[in-house]
Amino acid sequence: MNLEGRKVTVNKSVSQLREMLKNPQDYEHLMPEGLQKFEAREDGFKFSLKGMPEIALKIDQVSEEKITLRSASSSLDFALEGLLNPISDTQTEVQLLFEGKFNPFIKMMVEKPLQNFINALTDKIEQL
Template structure:
């Protein structure tokens, strides 16, 4: 299952975004409304949103072109990638991409909530 967020322009350099996204604590500011729990771990974070199960993510790879968050749970296999394309010194185009390997039943249950989550994250990132 693949999902895409819309492309947005962020008024920060790719380097500034990279530095921010290396720190798991900074993800708390990007969480959408309805955040009920957020716990930073050494290499990732756990969060809970109203009406969704708790999700644990690990910061897998960060460079000035992309940030890859990987599921920290062995029962769910997915990646959330943020691509960053510098436009100039102070602006970067950002897009969120979700790639998950789910059975058809799980896919049917999670596709719409995940797309809504990606859209909400995109809106928050656009405001930083």
Template structure:
């Protein structure tokens, strides 16, 4: 299952944005309003949203133009990638991409909430 966030322009340089996304605590500010619990860890974070089970993510890869978060649970295989490109001076174009390997039943249950989550992250990134 693949989901895409819309392409947005963030008022930070790509270098500043990558530096921010390397820090697990900084993800707290990007979470949707329905956030109920957030716990930063050394290599990632776990959180829960209203009506959803707890999700644990680890910061898997940080490159000059990409940050990849992966599921910290072996039972669910998915990743959330933030692709970044330099835009005008001091701004970065960002797009979030979700890729998960789910059976059809799980996909049916999680597709809409995941798209809403990606949209909320995108909206909050755009406000930076």
């Protein structure tokens, strides 16, 4: 299952965004409304939103043009990528991509809530 967020422009340089997104604690400010729990860890974070189970993510890859978060649970196989495309020294285009390997039943249950989550994250990133 693949989902895409819309492309947004952020008034920060790629290096500023990358430094922020390397820090697990900074993700708390990007969480959508309905955040019930947030716990930063050394290599990632755990959170829960109203009406959704707890999700643990680890920061898997940080490069010049991409940040990859992966599920910290072995029972769920998914990744959330943030593509960073420099527009200028002070602006970056950001797009979130979700890729998950789910059975058809799970896919049917999570597709709409995940798309809503990606849209909410995108809105928060756009406000940076």
